[in-house]
Amino acid sequence: MAVSSAKALEVERLRADFAVFDELVNGKPVAYLDSASSTQKPRQVLDAMREFYEHSYANVHRGVYTLAERATEGYEGAREKVRAYINAPSNREVIFTRSATEALNLIAYSWGLENLGAGDVVVITELEHHANFVPWQFIAKKTGAQFAHIPIDDAGELQLDALDEIAARGNVKVVANNLVSNTLGTINPVEKLAVWAHEHGAIMVVDAAQAAPHRHIDVQALGCDFLAFSSHKVCGPSGAGALWGRRELLDAMQPFNFGGEMIRSVSLERTSWNELPYKFEAGTPAIAEAYGFGVALDYVSEIGLDAIEAHEHELVVHAMEQLAEIPGVRIFGPPADRRTGIVSFEVANVHPHDVAQILNWEGVAVRAGHHCTQPLMTRLGVAATTRASFYLYSTHEEIDRLVAGLLKVKETFGA
Amino acid sequence: MSELEQMYREVILDHYKNPRGHGALDPADATAEGQNPLCGDEVTIFVRFGEDGETIDDVGFEGRGCAISQAATSMLTELVKGRTASEVASLPKEDLLEEIGIPLTPIRLKCAILGLGVLKVALHRAKGTPLPPEWQGLADDLTI
Ligand SMILES: Cc1ncc(COP(=O)(O)O)c(C=O)c1O
Numbered sequence: 224m225a226v227s228s229a230k231a232l233e234v235e236r237l238r239a240d241f242a243v244f245d246e247l248v249n250g251k252p253v254a255y256l257d258s259a260s261s262t263q264k265p266r267q268v269l270d271a272m273r274e275f276y277e278h279s280y281a282n283v284h285r286g287v288y289t290l291a292e293r294a295t296e297g298y299e300g301a302r303e304k305v306r307a308y309i310n311a312p313s314n315r316e317v318i319f320t321r322s323a324t325e326a327l328n329l330i331a332y333s334w335g336l337e338n339l340g341a342g343d344v345v346v347i348t349e350l351e352h353h354a355n356f357v358p359w360q361f362i363a364k365k366t367g368a369q370f371a372h373i374p375i376d377d378a379g380e381l382q383l384d385a386l387d388e389i390a391a392r393g394n395v396k397v398v399a400n401n402l403v404s405n406t407l408g409t410i411n412p413v414e415k416l417a418v419w420a421h422e423h424g425a426i427m428v429v430d431a432a433q434a435a436p437h438r439h440i441d442v443q444a445l446g447c448d449f450l451a452f453s454s455h456k457v458c459g460p461s462g463a464g465a466l467w468g469r470r471e472l473l474d475a476m477q478p479f480n481f482g483g484e485m486i487r488s489v490s491l492e493r494t495s496w497n498e499l500p501y502k503f504e505a506g507t508p509a510i511a512e513a514y515g516f517g518v519a520l521d522y523v524s525e526i527g528l529d530a531i532e533a534h535e536h537e538l539v540v541h542a543m544e545q546l547a548e549i550p551g552v553r554i555f556g557p558p559a560d561r562r563t564g565i566v567s568f569e570v571a572n573v574h575p576h577d578v579a580q581i582l583n584w585e586g587v588a589v590r591a592g593h594h595c596t597q598p599l600m601t602r603l604g605v606a607a608t609t610r611a612s613f614y615l616y617s618t619h620e621e622i623d624r625l626v627a628g629l630l631k632v633k634e635t636f637g638a
Numbered sequence: 639m640s641e642l643e644q645m646y647r648e649v650i651l652d653h654y655k656n657p658r659g660h661g662a663l664d665p666a667d668a669t670a671e672g673q674n675p676l677c678g679d680e681v682t683i684f685v686r687f688g689e690d691g692e693t694i695d696d697v698g699f700e701g702r703g704c705a706i707s708q709a710a711t712s713m714l715t716e717l718v719k720g721r722t723a724s725e726v727a728s729l730p731k732e733d734l735l736e737e738i739g740i741p742l743t744p745i746r747l748k749c750a751i752l753g754l755g756v757l758k759v760a761l762h763r764a765k766g767t768p769l770p771p772e773w774q775g776l777a778d779d780l781t782i
Contacts, residue, residue: 573705574679574702574703574704574705574708575704576679576703576704576705576706576746576749577646577704577705577706580645580704580746581642581646584640584641584642592676606679606680606702606703607679635642635646636646636651636705637651
């Protein structure tokens with residue numbers, strides 16, 4: 224994928240939206256290479272949230288006064304932005320949650336507890352984030368369902384030829400997979416899995432936490448039944464996330480949380496639920512955060528997801544070329560054209576914590592650890608990796624600083 | 639000395655590369671394992687008591703982790719050998735930190751004291767020595 228130099232110039236312009244890049248860390252400008260964990264926030268989002276609080280804030284869906292109307296408009300406007308961003312058929316199918324994690328737990332509890340039992344099979348993958356792994360493991364144990372995983376090959380790609388054997392174990396009821404792996408960056412064949420799931424009468428749950436910030440998402444084209452992502456990974460505030468689900472499924476499900484807002488009527492004898500999406504939004508939601516989430520989606524949409532994807536691709540190619548030249552550095556996962564802007568690697572004989580610590584002294588921020596994918600770490604035969612991840616504001620120069628920092632790591636450890 | 643040179647000073651790297659007390663003891667009189675949930679690092683500690691059943695005769699460890707956690711556990715084995723179970727149960731972490739002798743951020747502090755916590759849990763289980771609240775989280779088994 225070729226990216227014109229005009230695009231590179233635009234990155235410099237975009238960086239001006241992020242005050243954090245003026246920040247010095249250990250006397251050096253910060254090279255923030257941990258966007259897969261959480262992205263930095265542009266002025267546009269921060270200003271809009273402040274403006275919202277100062278001019279349009281009250282609780283939502285409750286008051287008849289002007290401020291409450293404005294707040295409700297802002298909140299529901301954000302819901303429409305989420306709907307459009309993922310091309311969902313209806314905004315009644317878009318539920319605001321606290322995060323992708325909460326969205327995935329909502330599905331596992333509200334759908335899983337009712338629909339799973341002995342003889343059923345829950346299918347996840349070896350490269351799932353714990354947020355789309357542990358809830359299913361827990362619910363499978365609780366309901367007596369089997370918990371099966373799709374293994375990966377040495378390049379970090381799902382081995383779909385294992386599917387037949389998995390199907391032979393019982394009634395496949397749910398397949399849950401991340402569209403993009405947060406540790407390896409692998410772009411997973413979710414469309415194929417959705418077809419397979421439906422052939423077996425199962426639902427397809429997509430964790431798009433690492434995909435939605437970086438590429439076009441179209442829930443209808445993916446053919447999935449549920450999809451979850453978080454605001455804070457797409458330039459929005461933390462504390463907000465979204466769940467999309469197919470209407471028929473959401474309608475048939477029981478609520479996840481109970482309380483205000485999610486009811487139609489309550490009496491001593493019985494309570495009836497509110498309509499979608501409110502049935503799943505008990506209590507006062509993260510109002511300004513949801514609003515900021517919507518502004519963030521506007522921000523990245525305006526830049527263009529194609530441009531973001533192309534930019535990240537160029538960065539990941541550069542990073543993988545540079546890292547491959549350092550003796551003792553081993554990169555995990557697929558080739559650049561099969562992944563997003565994420566590179567996990569190890570430095571021989573140096574633990575990732577030590578790598579990240581030394582890089583921090585150079586002002587380079589990377590993640591060291593298991594990245595909430597311990598089964599994947601086990602598969603790779605390591606306890607942890609060092610991970611660099613990029614976003615629309617990342618630059619070649621930051622990657623060059625990462626590389627220079629790694630030489631320092633090797634020198635320190637005599638490795 | 640720069641901060642970097644201080645943290646990875648020679649003695650740390652030496653303990654990391656040539657850990658003392660490395661390896662399982664079989665049989666062992668006391669053992670426990672612990673993880674650092676932040677990074678998945680693991681340490682397992684093995685203890686053998688002398689004839690009085692109190693004095694730590696030998697201590698070994700297995701595990702994987704960063705230079706700080708591994709070097710600290712290596713230093714710990716030297717620090718506690720010859721002491722009694724109850725002495726070690728009440729050993730303040732500052733004693734170990736003094737031994738390590740480097741500035742640590744709160745996150746790296748967890749790496750440095752992982753081995754000490756696991757040892758306290760092992761002694762608590764084998765000898766019933768008190769386990770102060772600070773270390774109790776390590777002893778909990780909350781497997782689903
Ligand atoms: C693939 C994947 N799924 C789920 C999550 C959970 O997202 P959150 O922590 O925002 O709920 C993450 C975030 O780390 C992720 O990378």
